[in-house]
Amino acid sequence: MPGRPAANLKDDLMTRIANERVVVQLGLLIVALALYASTFAQSFSSSDLAQSPMFFPRIILALWIGLAVISLVQSARADDQAQPIASWLRIGVVLVATLVYVNLIGSEGFFLPSVVFALICLSAFGIRHPLFVPVFAIAVPGTLVLLFNHALGMPLPTSRFTYLF
């Protein structure tokens, strides 16, 4: 494009390369390449290529790599963008809270992390009613604990403080 200044062209190129779609698809490609490379690092008992445990995964990983390259090129060429995030704070809080929550259930039991998660999640979604939020946060996990631990006899993980929940 002869009429466009070099700075604009550079910005345009950077936008195409550094957008979320390209970054995620580049990540997929790197993961596939790393996994493919790892198939050569292990040794197995079978010397027959077709009966090697890595025979099938290598075919699949090769196809994954090929498709990831095509998809990456398509995304970079089309300059398509992912849907904009309405609130980075909200999605960040919900993502982190969920990951911490599922991680804590094993060690801290089901009830307490669930109550804290519900409080954080509802607040992140913009629900701050002083009555509804705590009632919901206690009632939903509490009902599940009563149902599974005490009615059905299928105990959920309990906390380190009491065997009741």
Place this chain on the structure above:
Amino acid sequence: MLSSLPDAIAILLSFEGLVVLVLGTVLGIILGAMPGIGSTVAVAIVLPFTLTMSQAPAILLLLAVYAGSVYGGSIAAILINTPGTPQSAATCLDGYPMAQRGEAGLALGWATVASVVGGLISAVVLIFAAPQLASVALEFGPIETFALILLGMTCIVSVSTGSVVKGLLAGMIGIFLSTVGGDPILGEMRFTFGNWQLFAGFNLLAVVIGVFALSEVFMRASVHISKVSELVAFNGIVLPSRAMWRGRLRNLSKSVVIGNLIGVLPGTGAATAAFISYAEGRRSSPNRAGFGKGEPDGIVSSEAANNAVTGGALVPTMALGIPGDAITAVMLATLTLHGITPGPKLVEDNPTLIAAIFTGFFIINLLLLPLGMLLSRVAAPILRVREAFMMTAIVILCAVGIYFVRGNPFDLLVMGGAGVVGFLLRRQGVPMAPLVIGMVLGPTLELTLRQGLILTDGNFLAFFTGHPIALVLALAACVALMLPVWRALRARSTA
């Protein structure tokens, strides 16, 4: 299968059987009515709870939730103009205008009757077509099964909304995930990187619930939260009288046939069936002038077709072990978790189970009428529940469900990780159904490929030269893969 009918009926009429049929349909209708949950998430939420059940009730619960949720989607479509499930989107076109005219009860009446008729006829199609198809497939050895699975994999192309390349990519990721853990022939460990928790591979349910239910919560958290919708006036369902059906039965029959035919085709789905049927109704109905303005034929076209898909979609799933979409893939996964191998021998090896599933599916569709009438009044106020409460409850329920699968906290981490990855991929337009289909079909694909290579002394070409059925299936797979590419090229050249 007929000889197993008395045993099957005994299962269905047992306390557990009856509870599962009624409770599953109730849950399905309520979850389907909630916008944003949809059939796949509804089935995913309920799925872990089936693990404590015996085989037949477990599958029946999922079927009841599936059929109930497809119907439940019409409640939100008609009352708040927001389809509870994608397959009810076409119902909005005439259902909501009718509700705005003050005929919400009658609109739901048309939807209920059309759904019940569509579902019942599809159950009959399932009962007769699946055993016939399965008897043909009984002759299949590993090579034919490999070609069949290959053909089944091509449905990834049709479920790939947006981009075929991204759909295939998701399919490959799914197949790869199925290879983690023990090798199916030699038992040696692959891709575990020293982590003993991965020796048994990734828990399929944790991945399914992560990529569908949890990623949906993250997707909702990333966009503007919708306000609570205004409900139109509604005082319960009003069933259309016999006189009102005059001149509409042809449209109903046509919609049921369309739904069944599209349902049998892998990967096409209920939403497509509903829109094709709606378009056909608009073209051929004597009342076509009223379409889009609250015409009952529009509701009948959409609802009869989308419910007819449910039985049709189960034909290849039960007869061949090939899932047509994410929901049927989840059902196949549930069969595996209950120690049943899906595939051509499923019908022959488990006649009582299959008879119970098919008969139960018929009963579920019968239950839609009374339960739909009863629950629409309950479901209507639920439509006003704030999305935030639903999303928070979904995460907590998913955690409970996944914990009960194996009682292993590691599965919760897998679910969380799958949720984050699913969210990131969905934001890039990568569909999740192919990933699940790949993960379900992957193990059989690998096993039959390697068994076939043993039989042919490592000669892959002999798969097709000495096995005509495998050749035909492989050619069909090539055509199914190439067809969208050819269509895209043709569209580009004409543009």
